[in-house]
Amino acid sequence: MAWWRRGRRGGAAPHDGSDLSSARAHLEEFVGTRRGVEAYVEPATNITATTVVLIAHDGEWTRRALPSRPQAFEVARALQVPVYDVNLTGYPARMRAWTARQRRDEKA
Template sequence: MAVDQQAVRRHLSEFVSSRRGVEAYVEPPTNVTATTVILIAHDGEWTRRAAGSRQAAFELAAGLGVPVYDVLQTGYPSRMREWNSRQRGKS
């Protein structure tokens, strides 16, 4: 399945421009998903989009002007888990 790079870039750009302290994490492909980029804001709010390939993911994140990390090397920041926990508590 092809990735609509324009739609992905637009979504991620909007996320970056509307939140503070955003960092990008490149996630490896799995059996059911392509390589993805996950953006995580200062408060742990996050969004994820398919990027097509590892190289495309790093290029996309770098083009957004945010720090970019390989999640296999860094893991996910604790603020993301904390945000997820807060969201579950709201339901």
């Protein structure tokens, strides 16, 4: 049943949040190399684990899966950045604008 594997080409690992140390290292690097970073915790879905989205002042963003909602908030607080529940706040407009610019630049 190949259709169950759709989206996991090339043997990529699932985004289940099981690699906490790798996710934490990536998030620390993002915070350390950008300014004005905020964290947004996304709930788990049927497809993905709980995730943390970090968004810089210019809208650049990154997302990493974490094992649980409490751990997501814990990791975000440890990064010493403002932390929001995306269900309550939504995403900032600068994130959408940055993504739109990236798509536009790829087409050019």
